[in-house]
Amino acid sequence: MGRRAKNKQAPPTPLPGTLEKKGPSRRQLSKTRKLQRAQDSKKRAPEPESDEESQPQPKKVKAAAKAQPKQNGKKTSSDKVEDSWDNLPIASDDEDDELDDDEFPMGSDMDSDEMEDDEEEIEEGDDAPDNDGVFPQVDNDFLGGSGSEAEEEQSLDEDDDEEEGSDEDDIAEFAGLDERKSRKLEARKAREAADAEAELKESAMQTNIGEDGGDFDMLEDEEDQADISQINLRIKEVVNILGNFKELRDPAKSRQDYLDRLLKDISTYYGYSDFLAEKLFNLFAPAEAIEFFEANEVPRPVTIRTNTLRTRRRDLAQALINRGVNLEPIGKWTKVGLQVFESQVPIGATPEYLAGHYMLQAASSFLPVMALAPQEHERVLDMASAPGGKTTHIAALLKNTGMVFANDFNKDRLKSLSANIHRLGVKNAVVCNYDGREFPKVIGGFDRVLLDAPCSGTGVISKDPGVKVNKTEKDFIDIPHLQKQLVLCAIDSVDANSKTGGYIVYSTCSVTVDENEAVVNYALRKRPNVKLVSTGIEFGREGFTRYRGKTFHPSLDLTRRYYPHMHNMDGFYVAKFKKFSNKIPKQTGDNVDEDVDQDADEAGPATFMEDEDSTILKAELRD
Numbered sequence: 258m259g260r261r262a263k264n265k266q267a268p269p270t271p272l273p274g275t276l277e278k279k280g281p282s283r284r285q286l287s288k289t290r291k292l293q294r295a296q297d298s299k300k301r302a303p304e305p306e307s308d309e310e311s312q313p314q315p316k317k318v319k320a321a322a323k324a325q326p327k328q329n330g331k332k333t334s335s336d337k338v339e340d341s342w343d344n345l346p347i348a349s350d351d352e353d354d355e356l357d358d359d360e361f362p363m364g365s366d367m368d369s370d371e372m373e374d375d376e377e378e379i380e381e382g383d384d385a386p387d388n389d390g391v392f393p394q395v396d397n398d399f400l401g402g403s404g405s406e407a408e409e410e411q412s413l414d415e416d417d418d419e420e421e422g423s424d425e426d427d428i429a430e431f432a433g434l435d436e437r438k439s440r441k442l443e444a445r446k447a448r449e450a451a452d453a454e455a456e457l458k459e460s461a462m463q464t465n466i467g468e469d470g471g472d473f474d475m476l477e478d479e480e481d482q483a484d485i486s487q488i489n490l491r492i493k494e495v496v497n498i499l500g501n502f503k504e505l506r507d508p509a510k511s512r513q514d515y516l517d518r519l520l521k522d523i524s525t526y527y528g529y530s531d532f533l534a535e536k537l538f539n540l541f542a543p544a545e546a547i548e549f550f551e552a553n554e555v556p557r558p559v560t561i562r563t564n565t566l567r568t569r570r571r572d573l574a575q576a577l578i579n580r581g582v583n584l585e586p587i588g589k590w591t592k593v594g595l596q597v598f599e600s601q602v603p604i605g606a607t608p609e610y611l612a613g614h615y616m617l618q619a620a621s622s623f624l625p626v627m628a629l630a631p632q633e634h635e636r637v638l639d640m641a642s643a644p645g646g647k648t649t650h651i652a653a654l655l656k657n658t659g660m661v662f663a664n665d666f667n668k669d670r671l672k673s674l675s676a677n678i679h680r681l682g683v684k685n686a687v688v689c690n691y692d693g694r695e696f697p698k699v700i701g702g703f704d705r706v707l708l709d710a711p712c713s714g715t716g717v718i719s720k721d722p723g724v725k726v727n728k729t730e731k732d733f734i735d736i737p738h739l740q741k742q743l744v745l746c747a748i749d750s751v752d753a754n755s756k757t758g759g760y761i762v763y764s765t766c767s768v769t770v771d772e773n774e775a776v777v778n779y780a781l782r783k784r785p786n787v788k789l790v791s792t793g794i795e796f797g798r799e800g801f802t803r804y805r806g807k808t809f810h811p812s813l814d815l816t817r818r819y820y821p822h823m824h825n826m827d828g829f830y831v832a833k834f835k836k837f838s839n840k841i842p843k844q845t846g847d848n849v850d851e852d853v854d855q856d857a858d859e860a861g862p863a864t865f866m867e868d869e870d871s872t873i874l875k876a877e878l879r880d
């Protein structure tokens with residue numbers, strides 16, 4: 258029995274109908290979800306679009322699995338509470354069978370033709386909150402582990418070694434050593450007990466269950482798992498019913514009843530605040546929403562970007578292969594990206610890494626720079642640039658000619674930005690520390706501007722699960738507010754008369770409409786001297802032109818969305834503007850507050866609207 262089980266904590270929440278009650282802790286849910294996934298040999302693994310599939314098209318939504326009666330009638334602890342949700346038939350495994358197709362191709366040999374391509378290339382760049390530092394952390398084993406217990410053991414042994422040098426004849430001394438050693442062991446035990454206590458407290462805090470346990474007994478792992486499995490089954494079943502509502506519904510329940518149930522189950526099962534679960538759920542048809550939530554539970558592939566200022570991809574790949582790194586090109590869409598499958602060495606500390614031959618960088622982060630497509634000798638502004646994944650990518654595409662102004666408001670983050678600039682051999686960068694909203698007063702007239710905007714991070718939940726619970730409704734007002742201000746300044750900083758450029762790229766690592774289409778639509782309204790153009794990226798789903806009762810400019814379909822479940826990349830959004838005049842029409846003020854209110858009025862209600870949403874869902878399914 259594990260430490261957690263011994264420290265009896267909270268019982269599994271009786272399942273049906275009682276989820277308003279306190280449920281298992283997020284950590285327990287995560288643990289049981291992992292167990293469940295491990296038991297499922299046909300687990301879903303998001304797949305990158307194949308080259309043929311690289312046109313914008315959503316993953317096929319699976320045919321609804323035929324409903325079956327609840328399996329073998331076994332009762333779990335969750336059956337104790339009566340609820341009509343209990344009577345939901347349990348879905349078959351058909352859905353999982355279909356997921357076989359989603360296996361990600363691993364470890365195939367490097368395509369030598371592809372590797373040769375990179376000589377003629379202009380290349381491409383980063384970001385992601387956890388790739389911040391000079392030695393970025395990625396949650397894969399080959400990027401390093403803590404080993405604190407082993408270190409502690411070693412320190413005890415080292416103490417022993419030192420102590421061996423003492424006078425062996427002195428019995429009292431020996432006794433003293435034994436005592437010291439046992440004191441150390443006791444201290445360690447005490448620390449472990451304190452850790453266990455702290456863990457218990459933390460867990461209680463997360464579940465809002467008092468230390469005395471309230472009405473609840475301890476959660477046993479198996480019970481916990483049984484409950485979470487039931488929730489998972491019910492999620493599948495409700496999704497199935499919503500996919501064929503007329504035939505499968507219980508006439509006593511409305512669509513809204515099913516949606517309410519599903520949203521509650523999603524927030525419990527995946528550990529989201531109710532608010533964010535609903536916000537993200539609303540972006541997709543129900544079946545696809547589950548794919549999205551599932552994909553957020555799985556880490557994205559580890560990818561690196563070749564720094565073409567220092568090396569060629571082929572040479573880098575060979576050097577890393579020689580060190581025991583298993584890798585291959587990410588895909589045909591990039592000539593500088595490599596996906597690392599496994600490594601005998603920490604990928605953030607190889608000699609090649611230290612020599613600046615590559616940047617540890619999420620594949621999605623290449624996209625905004627590819628869209629920006631800076632040309633040699635241009636002046637480029639990277640308005641929110643730290644830690645510099647995209648800046649260094651821009652510099653590489655400029656082949657160290659022209660200038661890249663690498664700005665960031667956060668002074669602390671400038672350290673890793675500067676370190677990356679030096680490590681990668683960038684010679685054409687100017688680092689600056691302004692609020693982006695001060696541009697173009699600081700300096701303007703750029704050929705191109707990248708605004709990789711500060712955002713809520715809903716596209717990178719697999720890297721930063723804290724987003725699931727720490728983003729509030731206010732964040733989705735405040736952050737877009739800042740983004741709207743920044744995007745106008747980005748536009749105003751570009752010279753429409755640039756001979757080679759006149760482009761602005763807006764990107765976020767978030768998937769919410771408030772931070773993406775709504776911001777771009779705002780920019781189009783406030784700056785009629787820009788228009789949207791193609792990003793030039795051959796894959797990605799089209800941006801929304803209407804969403805929950807709100808209509809955006811039709812050209813929003815030129816913007817691109819990227820999703821973890823669809824592209825096996827972090828969630829991302831990319832929009833590219835062309836500025837065709839330096840005149841800002843006077844009648845359109847820049848009052849973002851006014852616009853926020855207007856947006857709020859224009860926006861549809863946050864709840865599901867049967868008529869309208871079913872049309873949208875159907876449109877989504879047709880895509």
Ligand SMILES: C[S@@+](CC[C@H](N)C(=O)[O-])C[C@H]1O[C@@H](n2cnc3c(N)ncnc32)[C@H](O)[C@@H]1O
Pocket residue numbers: 383384385622640641642643644645646647648664665666667670691692693694709710711712
């Ligand atoms: C998504 S991150 C940028 C990642 C970066 N482009 C990269 O590729 O490495 C957003 C950045 O915006 C910066 N930021 C936040 N508010 C800002 C503001 N008002 N002006 C400029 N930068 C800002 C943050 O410090 C953060 O570094």
